[in-house]
Amino acid sequence: MARQMCQSCGMPLNDKTRGTEADGSPSLKYCNLCYQNGKFTQPNATAADMQRIGYEALRQKHWPGFLAKMAVNGVPKLERWNTPTK
Numbered sequence: 001m002a003r004q005m006c007q008s009c010g011m012p013l014n015d016k017t018r019g020t021e022a023d024g025s026p027s028l029k030y031c032n033l034c035y036q037n038g039k040f041t042q043p044n045a046t047a048a049d050m051q052r053i054g055y056e057a058l059r060q061k062h063w064p065g066f067l068a069k070m071a072v073n074g075v076p077k078l079e080r081w082n083t084p085t086k
Ligand SMILES: [Zn+2]
Pocket: 006, 007, 008, 009, 010, 011, 030, 031, 032, 033, 034, 035
């Protein structure tokens, strides 16, 4: 099974990075960079923006550049960018 990752920026999801729903429960899909209290922190961001933001965030976590790049490469395929807007 694929490792769980944020469906907005591709960040690996764990108890520390998970975002929160409006009721305070942990988000099953998004990280706390992208999604807090049931809302996207950057509702107008594009997949390209999130690639840049995700890349910077991973580099700050001391990921090697090539790994961070690989992680954000898949961003445009993630669910946030492939579901019709409501
Ligand atoms: Zn995210």
